[in-house]
Amino acid sequence: MPPKLKTALFWIVAIFLVYAIITSPDRAADLVRALWDIIVSAFSSFGRFFANLAE
Template identity: 55%
Template sequence: MPAKAKTVLIWLVVIFVIFAIYNSPDRASEVVSAIWDVIVNAVAAFGEFLGGLLN
């Protein structure tokens, strides 16, 4: 992907995120909370997997 197209795409995503947060901050916080929960659960599951390998 050309550098210019990548830069434009990144700016479009940033603008969309700001727009979404401005229009619906409650929904945006729910989405961030859900993503955080997925990350935490994935790390915990990976730790449990590694713990099982070592025992």
Template identity: 50%
Template sequence: MPPKVRLIIIWLVVIFLLYSVINDPERSADVVLALWDVIWGAIANIGKFFEELFTGSIGR
């Protein structure tokens, strides 16, 4: 992707995010909290996977 196109896309995303926060801050906060829950759940599940992987292989 050419650098100018990438820069334009980044600016459009930033402008859209600012517009969303200014236009409806409560819904924006809900979206951020939902994304945080997804990220935290993924991290917890990855940790659980490795815990099971290591404890399961050591116990056998």
């Protein structure tokens, strides 16, 4: 991916995130909570998998 396109996409996403947070902070917080739950669940699953391998 060309560097200028990568930079442009980064700024577009950043501006969109700021806009989404400003216009609807409750929904943005719910989204962050949901993403955090997914991440925690994934790490927990990896931990259980490796714990079961060690048994």
